[in-house]
Amino acid sequence: MTEPKDLFKINRQVKNPLYDLIEQNLRELILSGQLNLGEAVPSEWELANLYGVSRLTVRNALDNLTRQGWLIRRHGVGTFVAHPNITEISPNKLSFTEQMRAIGRKPSSRLVSLRVLAAEAEVAMMLKLELGDPVVEIVRVRLADDEPVLLETSYLSQKRFPGLENATELTSSSLYEWLCTHYQTKVTVMDQTLEPVLLNENQAQYLETQSGAPAMLSKVQAYSNGGEPIEFSWSVTCGDQCRFYFSFRRGEECS
Numbered sequence: 001m002t003e004p005k006d007l008f009k010i011n012r013q014v015k016n017p018l019y020d021l022i023e024q025n026l027r028e029l030i031l032s033g034q035l036n037l038g039e040a041v042p043s044e045w046e047l048a049n050l051y052g053v054s055r056l057t058v059r060n061a062l063d064n065l066t067r068q069g070w071l072i073r074r075h076g077v078g079t080f081v082a083h084p085n086i087t088e089i090s091p092n093k094l095s096f097t098e099q100m101r102a103i104g105r106k107p108s109s110r111l112v113s114l115r116v117l118a119a120e121a122e123v124a125m126m127l128k129l130e131l132g133d134p135v136v137e138i139v140r141v142r143l144a145d146d147e148p149v150l151l152e153t154s155y156l157s158q159k160r161f162p163g164l165e166n167a168t169e170l171t172s173s174s175l176y177e178w179l180c181t182h183y184q185t186k187v188t189v190m191d192q193t194l195e196p197v198l199l200n201e202n203q204a205q206y207l208e209t210q211s212g213a214p215a216m217l218s219k220v221q222a223y224s225n226g227g228e229p230i231e232f233s234w235s236v237t238c239g240d241q242c243r244f245y246f247s248f249r250r251g252e253e254c255s
Helices: 018-031 044-051 055-067 096-102 121-127 175-183 201-206
Strands: 071-074 078-081 087-089 107-118 134-144 147-157 189-198 214-223 229-238 242-244
Touching (some): 055 071, 121 147, 121 229, 147 201
Parallel strands (some): 087 242
Antiparallel strands (some): 071 078, 107 134, 147 229, 214 229
16 A cells, blocks of 8 residues: 555655645646545645645645645545536647647547648738638537537638648647647647637537537637647537636746
């Protein structure tokens, strides 16, 4: 039987805040199955002793993990591993596949359509193409543990990525991994805008929910490290299936 001191430990050589290291450790224990669904985690006092930190530091870590959906706190009872029924979209992970893997869910895709068409005004502007230039349109339902999470439509330059319109393997592969492997193109920068919307009948059908349900519309511009536009996409996510989590840290220097 593994001793608690061998599970609940952090590497103090890493120059991150202590509460951040505790969060990472607890996430790893959940993802590895060493902390199971519904299992109680040790109390704040116990964790403080195990990690060798203050109770306040432990509380900050537990509060953050609760907000992110990893834990659930029951007043007067304790803190427990939460059911991962909400897909967390975090901007520090650029692709849907990375995001799902990071929270221990199995990503997959259902290909709706894959075709070449003429770029309309918004697509041409976002990809810095001429109006009517050929673009590859990829429409996919993205799934987590085989449950539909979002409906995504992506556009890429057909001249920049010849043959992409034949990449039916995208049902099981990450688009960004595919671009890196087959075109030596890596997405490193992503601009994202969010807007609340209501699902239309077509979108609701793909997401297996009701028409008119609240949803989040996300538009993404993806770039290479040199600033070259790679992809323009938009996606809709059911409001009860997604939490957007943003985490920003400022350096210690005054500015």
